[in-house]
Amino acid sequence: METTDHSIVVPVRDATTAVLSRHKSDIEETGTIVAVEDWETFDRAYDKGQLFSLAESLNVPAPETCDPSSVAEISEIAPEIPYPAIVKPRSKTVRDESGKCHYTRVDDTHYVESADELVATYHKLLEVYPVLEEQAHYPLIQEYIAGTTTTTVVLAEEGEILTHFQEERIRTYPSSGGSSTLLRGIRDPRMLASAREIISALDWTGPAMVEFMQPPDGEPYLIEVNGRYWGSLPFAIRSGVDIPWQHYRLLTELDVEPPDYSQTASLHHRLLYGDIKWLNEQLQHGNPTAVLHFLWACLRANQTFVSIEDPKPTLWVLCQGIILGIRTVLQRVLKTKPAGGGGTE
Structure with missing residues (x-):
């Protein structure tokens, strides 16, 4: 068996980031720097149940969220849910008993308009992803917030944001909510303030995308936190905020340089x-x-x-x-x- 020495390993996908986070201490014993948060911190953002519980304790607007602990609860709470609502997996990946990673996705069929539709959709989701019930990883039920997806992407050290960039998803595929295809650079102090609260409460170190839903009128609502690099990263780099380079400097104990926001691009065709x-x-x-x-x-x-x-x-x-x-x-x-x-x- 061949071995190779690595100085730093940087994960970029959900599954690999979660695996490296779980085994961070073991890998670092080899002398390799693992560029991801430790599992206890990472999971507080990765598990949306924990994330929205944290947001509730802060001054961060977030959708009303129910976190059931069993299937039996669904019929009981369904009449009390504000509609429309969405049935949302707690995380994008779930591991089964063998350690195999299963991806879970949200699509148009997860949006519900009534109590009966909620119960049916919830049970169907568990049929499609049986690992959710097997691992007691029950999906959340969340108030639907209409608006535009906006994000604050950051590089942080021990809860302090060192550099950031903000963007708005003008177009996604599918249009109901998916990967961004056309983006616009923005500056929103309210969104940045909420991102600072979340990152500080997590005591986060490293890159993260703090995602919000911006209604036509009102404050942005927290949607999720991705504790890894994101698909629209080239937009931030081209706009003068080179987060990977600053992350490298942070990992190698060099000073993080202030970003050059003067280059901010207005539109970015991502895909x-x-x-x-x-x-x-x-x-x-x-x-x-x-x-x-x-x-x-x-x-x-x-x-x-x-x-x-x-x-x-x-x-x-x-x-x-x-x-x-x-x-x-x-x-x-x-x-x-x-x-x-x-x-x-």
Whole structure:
């Protein structure tokens, strides 16, 4: 068996971040720095039940949240829930008895409008993800907050935010709530104040994304905290807030340099192929003007993978976008093609 020495290991996905956090002390005994919080701290953010319990004790607006400890509770509390609501897994991954990691996802079917729909949806979710009941990892029931997803991404040390960047998700796929495809840089002192409270209460060290839902009028509501690097990271870097570089300096005990907010980009096209999916979704919903919005973003926004210095990612993304675009057009043509061959007798 071959072994390799590593000075630092930096996880970037939910499953690997959780695994490294659980085994951080064992790995660090090899002399490797693990760039993630210890499990006790990490789980307070990763487990949304613990996170919203923490938010309730702070001056941080958050959706009304029920944290059932058994399936039997669902029928009892369903009539008392404010609707609409959402059934939300406590974390994005759950481990079974063998240690296998299972991903859980939220989609349109998790939104409910009544007590009967809540009970049915809750039981269906447990059928789709039986590991949730097996591990007593019962999903939360949360008040639905309408608005726009905004985030404050940070680098912190022992609860103090050293540098941060804020963004708004203008478009996501799916539109009801998913991965961002088009982003806008913002500055929101209320959101930053809430993020500071959460990060301080967690005594957090390292990178984190503090996610909020911003209603049309009112304060931003805490939605979740991701204690790892996030998909829109290139937006912050391009805007002058190079969090990975500052994180490296923190890990190697160098001074963290102040960010250069003067470069803040207004628009950022994060995922071209994701935006093509968004466009297809809009066309299926009968919104032809989405074509103009899509083309406008392609012309006006900074592109994540467009780089003259490193053209290979650019070529790959363009090819990926072209293939997806052709596939989408073919699917639409085939869907509208008359059945039966169309011949004449």
